[in-house]
Amino acid sequence: MTYLWQKITMVMALSASFAILFALPYLGISAFMVSFLLSVFIWVTLAVSWNILSGYTGYFSFGHTAFFGSGAFASAVADFYFSIDYLLTIPIAGVVTTGMAAGLGLVTFRLRRLRGQLFALTTVVLTSVSSIVVINNWGSGIVMYSVKAFWPFLNIPHVFYTLALLLCFASIGISMAIYRSRLGLNLFAIRDDEEAAEAIGINTFNNKMLAFCISSLLVGIAGAIFAGWIKYVWPETVFSINYSLFPILMSIMGGVGTWVGPIIGAAILTTIFQIVAGGEAVLNNIILGSLLVAVMIFLPHGVYNLVLSGYRRIRRSARL
Amino acid sequence: MVSVTGVIQSLLTGTLVGGFYGLFALGLTMSWGVLDIINMSYFPFAVLSAYVAYVTVTSLGLDPFISLIFSIPSFFIMGILMQLFFNKFKIDIFRSLIISFALFVVVENTLTYVWTADVRRAPVGFLGSSFFIDSIYVPVGELIAFLIGVMIVLANVAILKKTRLGLALRAVAENREAASMWGVNYSRMALMVSGLSMSYVAIAGLFLAIFFPFTPSHGSLFIGRVFAVTILGGLGSVTGAFIAGIILGVAEAMAAILLAPSWSPLVAFLLLLIILVVKPSGLTWR
Numbered sequence: 001m002t003y004l005w006q007k008i009t010m011v012m013a014l015s016a017s018f019a020i021l022f023a024l025p026y027l028g029i030s031a032f033m034v035s036f037l038l039s040v041f042i043w044v045t046l047a048v049s050w051n052i053l054s055g056y057t058g059y060f061s062f063g064h065t066a067f068f069g070s071g072a073f074a075s076a077v078a079d080f081y082f083s084i085d086y087l088l089t090i091p092i093a094g095v096v097t098t099g100m101a102a103g104l105g106l107v108t109f110r111l112r113r114l115r116g117q118l119f120a121l122t123t124v125v126l127t128s129v130s131s132i133v134v135i136n137n138w139g140s141g142i143v144m145y146s147v148k149a150f151w152p153f154l155n156i157p158h159v160f161y162t163l164a165l166l167l168c169f170a171s172i173g174i175s176m177a178i179y180r181s182r183l184g185l186n187l188f189a190i191r192d193d194e195e196a197a198e199a200i201g202i203n204t205f206n207n208k209m210l211a212f213c214i215s216s217l218l219v220g221i222a223g224a225i226f227a228g229w230i231k232y233v234w235p236e237t238v239f240s241i242n243y244s245l246f247p248i249l250m251s252i253m254g255g256v257g258t259w260v261g262p263i264i265g266a267a268i269l270t271t272i273f274q275i276v277a278g279g280e281a282v283l284n285n286i287i288l289g290s291l292l293v294a295v296m297i298f299l300p301h302g303v304y305n306l307v308l309s310g311y312r313r314i315r316r317s318a319r320l
Numbered sequence: 321m322v323s324v325t326g327v328i329q330s331l332l333t334g335t336l337v338g339g340f341y342g343l344f345a346l347g348l349t350m351s352w353g354v355l356d357i358i359n360m361s362y363f364p365f366a367v368l369s370a371y372v373a374y375v376t377v378t379s380l381g382l383d384p385f386i387s388l389i390f391s392i393p394s395f396f397i398m399g400i401l402m403q404l405f406f407n408k409f410k411i412d413i414f415r416s417l418i419i420s421f422a423l424f425v426v427v428e429n430t431l432t433y434v435w436t437a438d439v440r441r442a443p444v445g446f447l448g449s450s451f452f453i454d455s456i457y458v459p460v461g462e463l464i465a466f467l468i469g470v471m472i473v474l475a476n477v478a479i480l481k482k483t484r485l486g487l488a489l490r491a492v493a494e495n496r497e498a499a500s501m502w503g504v505n506y507s508r509m510a511l512m513v514s515g516l517s518m519s520y521v522a523i524a525g526l527f528l529a530i531f532f533p534f535t536p537s538h539g540s541l542f543i544g545r546v547f548a549v550t551i552l553g554g555l556g557s558v559t560g561a562f563i564a565g566i567i568l569g570v571a572e573a574m575a576a577i578l579l580a581p582s583w584s585p586l587v588a589f590l591l592l593l594i595i596l597v598v599k600p601s602g603l604t605w606r
Contacts, residue, residue, distance in 0.1 A: 060414060062421070107593045117358065118596065120417055121547050124360075125589055128543040132585040241540075245425065248418065282429045289426035296419050297409050 010176075018169050025158045038161050038229065040270045041168035042222050043246065047254070047262035048171045049218035050247035052178060053211045055256040056187035059116055062244045063104070063123030066130040067097040067216045069239035071223025073134055076142040076233040086144070090163075090224045097220025098213050100126070105212045109205050115194070131239035141234035144227060160229040167225060171218050172263065178211070179259040187211055191257070242285075249292050255302030264304055329456050330573035336459070338569020339466035340531065342562035344524040344542055345549040346472070347517035353556015354493045354513050357406060357416040362521045363539030363546075364427035369395065369525025370534050371435055374442045384442055384530055391522040399518030400511045407507055424539075431536035441533040465527045469562060472523070476558045489513070493556045544585060545572075548592040567591075 025034050046064055054061050071093040078089040104126060108119045178184045186207040189197035198204055227233045246269065247262070254265025273284070299306070344366065351357045369391045376387035405411075411419060450459045480486035491499035492509055500506050528534055549568055553560030568588055575587045 060417065104593075107596050111596060117413060117417070118551070120414075121358070121551070122592065122596070125544040125547050125592060128540060129585050129589040132541065132544075133583060136583070136585070241425065245421070252418075282433045285429040286426050286433070289422040289424075289429070292422035292425075293419050296415055296422070300415075 014169070014172070018165070021165055022162065025161055034158070034161055036270075036274060038164050040266065041161075041164040042226055043250065043270050044263055044266040045164075045168050045171045045218055045222045046243065046247040047250040047266040048168075048175045048259075049215045049222075051251045051256065051259070051262040052175050052218075053208075053215040054248075055251055055258075055262070056178070056184060056191065057208060057211060058191035059208065059212075060120045060248070061123045061212075061215075062120060062248075063101075063126050063216070064219055064247050065239055065241055065244040066123070066127040067100065067219035068223040068226070068243040069134065069235070070100060070130055071097050071220030072227035072233050072238040073138065073142070073223075073235075074220070075224035075227045076144055077138070079144045080142045086228055090221055090228075093224035093227075094217045094220045097216045097223070100130075101212045101216035102209070105209045109208045109212075127239075127241075127244060131235060134239065135235045139235060141232060144231045144233065160225060163225045164222075164229075167218070167221055172259070174214065174218070175259045175262075178214075183207060183210065188257075242288075245288070245292065249288070249295065251302075252292075253295050253299065253302055255304030255306075258302075258304050261302050261304040265302065268303070325455060326577055330577050331570060332456060332458065334570035334573030335566050336462040336466050336569070337573070338566035339469045339562070340462070340524070340527055340565070341542070341545050341549050341568055342553075342565025343465070343469045343472070343520070343527060345546045345553065345561040345565060346476075346558055347520040347524070348546060349550045349553060349556055349558065349561045350513055350517045350520070352550065353554075354489060355403070355406075355510050356413045356496075357403075357411070357514075358413060358420065359402075359517070360417065360420040360543075361402075361423035361427055362517070363543060364424055364431060364536070365395070365398070365518065365539075366521050366525035366528055366542075367431060367534060367536060367539045368427065369522040370442075370529035370538075371431065371440070372522075373526045373529035374440050377442045384526060388522065388526060391525070392519045395518040395522040396515040399515040402518070403511050403514035406514075407510065428536055428539065435536060437535055437537070439533045439535050442529045461530050465530065468523070472520070473558055473562045480558075485512075544592075545588045548588040548595075551592060552595050 021037070024037070046068070050061065050064055053059060074093040074096040075086070075089040078084045078092050079086055084092070104122055108115070108122050111118055178187070186197070186202050186204075189200075189202055190204050190207065194204055223238065226238070230237070247266075250265035250269050251262040252265070253268060254263065255261025347362050348359065351359050351362075369387075372391045373384045373387040376382050376390070377384050380386075406416060449461075450457055452458065480490060488499065488504045488509060491502065491504055492506060496506060528538065532538065545568060549561055549564045552567065553562070553564035568591060571591060572584050572587045576584045
C-alpha cells in the first residue's frame with residue numbers, strides 16, 4: 001500500500017515538474033536562463049544514461065564522448081550532405097550510436113576474463129579513435145542549415161528547449177522503469193557477482209547489451225539535439241572529453257546505481273559550474289579533475305546515499 | 321598500383337613507428353600487468369617529458385638526450401609518489417582507471433596552462449637527418465629510437481630472467497598472494513615497478529619530442545594505439561608490447577598506402593577488437 005502511494009507521489013512530482021519546466025520559457029524568463037536550463041537537461045540526460053549501464057551493472061564506460069560526438073556529427077552530416085529534415089536526423093543519430101554500441105558490446109560483452117577492465121578500455125579507445133576519424137574527415141566542422149527551416153510556426157530556441165526537456169524526462173522515466181523492472185534486477189545481479197548471475201540462469205550478455213544500447217541511444221539523441229541547438233558542429237566541442245568525464249563525476253557525486261543519484265549530481269555540478277564560469281576553461285578543467293579525485297576518495301557512495309543513510313539513522317533513533 | 325619500393329618503404333616506416341608505440345606501451349603494460357593499475361595519466365606525463373626535452377633544447381641549447389638526466393629521476397620519484405598514494409587509499413583497478421583519468425585531465429590542462437596550446441617542435445639537429453638505401457628513405461632519429469627500444473627490451477628480459485628481482489617480479493605478476501607468502505615484499509616491489517614504468521614514460525616522451533610536432537593534448541592521440549598494443553602484447557609482457565607495437569605500426573602503414581590515410585587510426589581499433597574476439601589473453605611472450 002505504502003509502495004503504491006510512493007509510486008503515485010513520484011509520478012505526480014515528476015509530471016508537475018515537467019509541466020512547470022515546459023511552461024517556464026513562455027513565462028518570460030531570460031534567454032540566458034532558458035539556455036542554462038537546456039544545458040542542465042542535456043547533462044541530466046547524459047548522467048542518467050551513463051548510470052543505466054555503468055551504475056546498474058558496474059561496467060564503467062568512458063564512451064559518452066564518442067556517442068555524443070558521433071550523434072552530433074551523424075545529425076550534421078545527414079543534414080548537410082544529404083539534406084535530410086532535421087527532425088529525421090535525430091533518430092538517425094540514435095541509430096548510428098546504438099549501432100556503435102552494439103558493435104562494441106558484441107565483442108567486449110562476450111569476454112570471460114578481465115571483462116570490466118577491457119570494456120572500460122575499449123570505450124576509451126572508441127572515444128579517441130572516433131574523434132580522430134571525425135577530425136580527419138570533417139575537421140573544420142559543419143554548419144547546419146536546414147534547422148532554420150523546420151517547424152516555422154514555432155519559436156526556434158524553445159523548440160530545442162522542449163526537445164531537450166522531453167529527452168531528459170524520457171531518460172529519467174526509462175532509468176526509473178529499468179530500476180524497478182526485471183531488467184534492473186538482472187543488471188544489479190551482474191554488478192554484484194556476474195558469475196553467480198550466470199549460474200542462476202540470467203543471460204548476462206543480452207541484459208548488458210540491452211542496457212548499453214539504451215544508454216547510447218539516449219546519448220546519441222542528446223548529441224543530435226545539441227547539434228541542432230548550437231547549429232555549428234565542431235569536433236573540438238562535441239568530442240570534448242568532458243562528455244565522458246562529467247556524467248561519471250555527476251553519477252558518483254549523486255550516488256551510483258540509484259536512479260535519483262545522477263539527477264542530483266548533475267543538478268549540483270551544473271550549478272557549481274555556473275557559479276565558477278567566467279574563469280578560464282583550462283583552470284576549470286584542473287579544478288574538475290582534482291574534484292573527481294577527491295570525490296572518488298572521500299565520497300565514493302555519493303550525496304544521495306549519504307542523505308539516505310543519515311535519514312535512516314534519524315528514523316531509527318526516533319523509534320527507540 | 322602499389323609499387324614494391326612503396327611496400328618496403330612502408331614496412332620500414334611502420335616498423336620504426338611501431339617501435340615507438342611499443343616503447344610508449346612499456347610503462348602501461350608493467351603497471352597494469354604487475355600492479356593491477358591502469359594508469360591513464362602516463363599519456364600527459366609523456367608529453368610533460370617531451371616539454372622537458374623541448375626546454376632542454378631551446379633554452380639550455382643542449383642535446384635532447386641530456387633531458388633524460390633530469391626527467392628520468394624526477395619521473396621515477398613521481399611514479400613512487402603515485403604508487404604511495406594508490407597504496408594509501410587502497411585503490412583497486414576500477415578506481416585507478418577513474419582517478420588516473422582525472423589526473424590525466426589535471427596534468428594535460430596544467431601543461432596547456434604553462435606552455436599554451438601552441439604546436440611545438442624541438443629542433444633536433446642530426447637526429448632529424450636521414451639517408452637513403454636504394455631509394456628507400458631511412459630517418460636517423462627513428463632508427464636510433466628503435467635501437468634504444470630494442471636495448472631496453474633486451475635489458476628488461478635479462479633482468480626478468482636472470483636476477484632475483486626479476487624472479488620476484490614474475491612471481492607477483494603471476495599471483496600476488498602466493499608471492500607474498502613466499503616472502504616477496506609486495507609494496508616495496510610496487511614502488512619500484514611504478515617508478516620504473518614512469519621512467520619508461522619519460523623515455524617515450526623524449527622520442528615524442530624528437531619525432532613529432534606536439535601540443536599538450538598530443539598524448540591522447542596515442543591512447544587507442546597504446547592500449548591496442550598493450551592488450552595485443554599481453555598484460556605485463558614487455559617483449560610482447562614491443563612486438564605488438566611493430567605489428568600495429570606495420571598494419572597502419574599498410575592501411576595508409578592501401579586505403580585513405582585519414583582512416584588509418586581505425587586500424588588500431590579494429591585490431592584491438594579482432595584480438596579481443598580471437599585471443600583475449602593477447603599473444604603473451606614471457
